[in-house]
Amino acid sequence: xxxxxxxxxxxxxxxxxxxxxxxxxxxxxxxxxxxxxxxxxxxxxxxxxxxxxxxxxxxxxxxxxxxxxxxxxxxxxxxxxxxxxxxxxxxxxxxxxxxxxxxxxxxxxxxxxxxxxxxxxxxxxxxxxxxxxxxxxxxxxxxxxxxxxxxxxxxxxxxxxxxxxxxxxxxxxxxxxxxxxxxxxxxxxxxxxxxxxxxxxxxxxxxxxxxxxxxxxxxxxxxxxxxxxxxxxxxxxxxxxxxxxxxxxxxxxxxxxxxxxxxxxxxxxxxxxxxxxxxxxxxxxxxxxxxxxxxxxxxxxxxxxxxxxxxxxxxxxxxxxxxxxxxxxxxxxxxxxxxxxxxx
Numbered sequence: 578x579x580x581x582x583x584x585x586x587x588x589x590x591x592x593x594x595x596x597x598x599x600x601x602x603x604x605x606x607x608x609x610x611x612x613x614x615x616x617x618x619x620x621x622x623x624x625x626x627x628x629x630x631x632x633x634x635x636x637x638x639x640x641x642x643x644x645x646x647x648x649x650x651x652x653x654x655x656x657x658x659x660x661x662x663x664x665x666x667x668x669x670x671x672x673x674x675x676x677x678x679x680x681x682x683x684x685x686x687x688x689x690x691x692x693x694x695x696x697x698x699x700x701x702x703x704x705x706x707x708x709x710x711x712x713x714x715x716x717x718x719x720x721x722x723x724x725x726x727x728x729x730x731x732x733x734x735x736x737x738x739x740x741x742x743x744x745x746x747x748x749x750x751x752x753x754x755x756x757x758x759x760x761x762x763x764x765x766x767x768x769x770x771x772x773x774x775x776x777x778x779x780x781x782x783x784x785x786x787x788x789x790x791x792x793x794x795x796x797x798x799x800x801x802x803x804x805x806x807x808x809x810x811x812x813x814x815x816x817x818x819x820x821x822x823x824x825x826x827x828x829x830x831x832x833x834x835x836x837x838x839x840x841x842x843x844x845x846x847x848x849x850x851x852x853x854x855x856x857x858x859x860x861x862x863x864x865x866x867x868x869x870x871x872x873x874x875x876x877x878x879x880x881x882x883x884x885x886x887x888x889x890x891x892x893x894x895x896x897x898x899x900x901x902x903x904x905x906x907x908x909x910x911x912x913x914x915x916x917x918x919x920x921x
Contacts, residue, residue, distance in 0.1 A: 579905045579912075580884045581838075584748075584831070584858060584898035587779040593819045600815030604808050605631070606801075612811030616818050617785065623821070624770055625761030626787035630796050631814055632805045635747045636665045638771035638784040640672055642708060644799040645769070645792060646741035649674025652704040654694050656684040658717040660745060661710060672803070676704060683854075684715030685723055688730035695738060709735050712745040713763065714752045717888065719851070720835075720859030722752045725763060732766020742766065747773035747784070748857065754828040755856040768792065777828055777858060778820035779899045783813050824899060831858040834897040834906040841910035848917050858898065864891040867919045877916035883909045 580586045589597065603609035613631050621629040632638050639661050647653065653669070655661055657679045661669060669675050680686045680694045696703035711731060715721040728744075735742040744767040746752070746760075753760045764770040769788040774780035786796060800806055807813075835858045842860065843850040847868030850860070864871060871887035878885055888894045895913070897906060 578882045578884055579901055579909045581895040581897065581901065581909060582884050582886045584776045584779075584896045587898050587900045589781055589816060590779065590899075592823065593779070593816050596815045596819040597812050600811045602809040602811035605810045606806050606808060610809060610811040610814065612814040612818065616814040619818060619821055620772065620785040621787050623760055624764040624772070624787045626764065626770065626789070628790045628793035629785050629787035630793050630800060631810065631817075632784050632786060632800055633782055633807065634805075635660075635771065635773045635775070635784045636668060637800070637803050637805045638747075638773075638786050639665060639745055640668055640803055641771075641786050641796045641799050642710070642741065642743040642769045643669055643673035643675055644802070645795055646708045646743075647673055647675050648707070650704055651675050651707040652678055652696055654678050654680055654691055654706055654709045656681045656686050656710075656712060656715065658684055658715075659710065659712050660716050660747070661712070663717060675708075678706070684712065684718035684721055685727070686731075687727060688734040691731055692734055692738070695740065698739070706740055708741045708743060710743045710745055711767070712747075714748045714755075714857050714859070716748070716859065717861070719854055719861035720748065720751065720857035721854050722755050722856050723763075725756070725758055728763060729766045742768050744770040746770050748776055750825055751777050751828055751832070751857040754825070755832060774817040774820060777831060777898065778817070778824045780816040780820050781813065783817055785817070827899065828858070831897040831899070832856065834858075834901065834903055835860050835895075837903070838895060838897065838906050838910050838913070841914055842917070845914045845917050847919060858896055860895045860897075861888060862893055864893070864917060868917050869919070874913070874916045878909075878912050881912040881916070883912040885913065
C-alpha cells in the first residue's frame with residue numbers, strides 16, 4: 578500500500594527505534610525524565626520561547642491555550658475550517674466552554690479581519706474575544722502557508738487589544754521549510770505555540786507547547802487535568818529528539834513529492850487544484866462536474882493499493898511523508914488520475 582491518508586501514518590525508523598530503546602527515563606510527573614527535559618529545552622530554543630511542555634497529542638496541545646487564556650463563554654477567533662473547529666470532536670466546547678468565530682476565506686486571515694470580528698471584553702451582549710488562533714500550515718486548505726508579515730501583524734494587533742494569541746503550528750516546520758523561514762521568527766508574534774512530532778517528523782506520538790515560563794508552568798496543571806500527564810514518557814521524547822535532529826531537513830522531499838502528485842492531478846480532466854497554493858506536503862483536490870465523488874475515488878484508489886482520504890463529498894486529501902518515496906508518489910499519481918476519470 579501507498580498510504581497517503583495522512584503524515585500521521587508513519588512508522589518509527591530503525592534509527593528512531595534505537596533512540597527510543599536507549600532513552601534515559603524518569604518520572605515526568607515529578608519533572609525527572611531527562612529525555613523529556615531535553616526535548617522541551619530543544620523545542621523552546623527552536624521556537625525562541627522561554628519554556629516548553631511535552632503533551633501526548635496535537636488536540637491536547639490545542640486545548641491548553643483555551644484553558645490558559647479563556648473562561649467558559651469566551652469567544653476565540655480562528656480561520657475558516659481550522660483543525661480546532663473541524664477535527665477535535667467538539668473538545669473546545671466540552672472542555673473549555675468557548676465558542677469560535679471563523680474569519681477569512683482560505684483558512685488564513687488578516688489583522689484587519691481579526692480586528693473587525695473581535696468583541697470587547699466589557700460589551701453588554703457579546704461574548705468577549707480573549708484568544709486568536711492561527712493554524713500554520715492550514716490543513717484543510719491544502720497545507721497553505723501564512724506569510725510571516727501577516728503573522729506579525731495579527732500578533733501585534735492581538736497584543737494591542739489585550740487578546741492572547743496562539744499558533745497551532747502542528748506543521749510549522751513544514752511552513753518554515755517551504756519559505757526558508759526561521760521557526761522562531763514565525764513563533765515570535767504569539768504568546769503560545771505548538772508543534773506536532775507525530776506528523777511530518779514521523780514520531781509515534783507527541784506534541785510540544787512553548788511560551789513564557791509562567792504560561793508553561795500553568796499549562797502543567799491543565800495537561801494533568803486533561804489526562805496528559807505521563808510517567809516514563811522519555812521513550813516518546815527520545816523519538817522527538819531524534820526527529821528534530823534527522824527529519825527536519827528532509828521535509829523538502831515531502832514537499833517535492835506533493836508537488837509531483839499535485840501537478841499530475843491538476844492536469845486531469847474534472848480535477849480542480851490550486852497549484853499556486855501547493856507549497857508543502859498536503860494535496861487537497863476537488864472533483865468537478867462529470868468526475869466521480871470523493872468516496873468513489875477513495876475506493877477506486879484503494880483497489881489499486883493507494884490510500885487517500887475523502888475530505889468532503891467532492892474533496893479528497895493526499896499527504897506525503899517520510900514513508901513514501903518518489904516512486905511511490907509517481908505510482909499514486911497514476912492511480913489517482915485514473916480514479917478521478919469519469920466512468921472509470
